[in-house]
Amino acid sequence: MSLFFSRLRVGVRRSSVSFLLSNGFSTSLRQTSPCYVLGARPCLEFSHHNRLGTLSIGDVNPEKYCVTRLEKKVCVDLVHNDLSDTVVTIGASHGWVASLKDDGILRLHDDLNPYALYKDPICIPLPPLVTLPHCQTKIITNVSMSSSSPEDDEDCVVAVKFLGPQLSFCKPAGKSKPEWTNVKIEYPCFYSSRVMFSKNYNMFLIFGSGGHLICAWDPCDPSDDLVYKSLRFENPPKLPTNIRELMDSCCMSQHLVESTSTGEIFLVKQYRKTADIVEGVAKMKTEYLMVYKIDEEGNAVYTQDMGDLTMFLSKSEPFCIPSTSFPGFRPNWVYIKDFDETTFVDVELDGCPFLDVEPKDADREAKEQAHDRNEHDEAISCRKQTARVCITAMVQVE
Secondary structure, three states, X not given: OHHHHHHHHXXXXXXXXXXXXXXXXXXXXXXXXXXXXXXXXXXXXXXXXXXXXXXXXXXXOOOOOOEEEEEEEEEHHHHHOOOOOOEEEEEEEOOEEEXXXXXXXXXXXXXOOOOOOOOOOOEEEOOOOOOOOOOOOOOEEEEEEOOOOOOOOOOOOEEEEEOOOEEEEEOOOOOOOOOOEEEEOOOHHHOOOOEEEEOOOXXXXXXXXXXXXXXXXXXXXXXXXXXEEEOEEXXXXXXXXXXXXXXXXXXXXXXXXXXXXXXXEEEEEEEEEEEEEXXXXXXXXXXXXXXXXXXXXXXXXXXXXXXXXXXXXXOOOOEEEEHHHOOOOOOOEEEEEEOOEEEEEEOOOOOOOOEEEOOHHHHHHHHHHHHHOOOOHHHHHHHOOOOOOOOOEEEEOO
């Protein structure tokens, strides 16, 4: 694999002229069992000017699932997003979440990390976003970081992938005044893709949706250029007709997932279709999953064996853990958790989810909060929104 990514550095260089609300799994500092943010119960003194609530988290371990209400206080707008969408929370990376307000400033927060000190939360405002010609910076696909310490790591790079051709990078704690390096992606197949940081190869990577291209940006050699490379798909499975027809009826999303414990990078193809429409919003359900491992020659090799690894997918940063380090998690499984779906896939089987769990825990939590705080009409109204953040923001602290 190292050979493939070393070739990325000397590949064809393409010069450039220059929100999707996404919340989900994440990684951070200490090695603890993955958990997810369930909600925030407004405090007794909750008001328009004091929008604090106590954080509730759930353990995603299927053998010891439990919900814990912490004493930690967080801004409820980060968890539920306010009614007028003046604050939009973007999915987690390394235990941090990003928020984009109507002032156009992107901010990093450690509030939703249950292991961060709540009495002194960190909020890092980044420089004002710069919009390249024929691009937009209002809708963000995802945010990725090269380390878990954007507040004091001079080498930490924050990457922001916008819906469309713009990709932006910033060093919040760099020696010089923080500023954006903006890149305009040439190929439309990357417009809806997400960016991820490879620790093993110290590069930001993006996979082109539905295609065979991967592009990279090297933070050690920052510029407004991207490096492109083709992937070759090897060992494709022979699928029965009914599976192929099912896949044709689905929309496909693709995830690059790195295992920091083994150094492997996986490409996961997730096929989803509309299962229901609730209040005009489509509720998506995973119908099929395919996993490829990218080898050192740049081949994406279909596999049904991830070894000891357990993988987690959502609309935010995906990650892997060694299952032997976390009793209760099964090896070779993919856990999928989103605001409209909780399910599991055994990669060794046929790729179809075998367990579909409706996310009723968040609904139950919302009802309990409403019962306990029914005098706070604004907070109740806020909780009645689609739980876009509260049941999908997950943290796995390294």
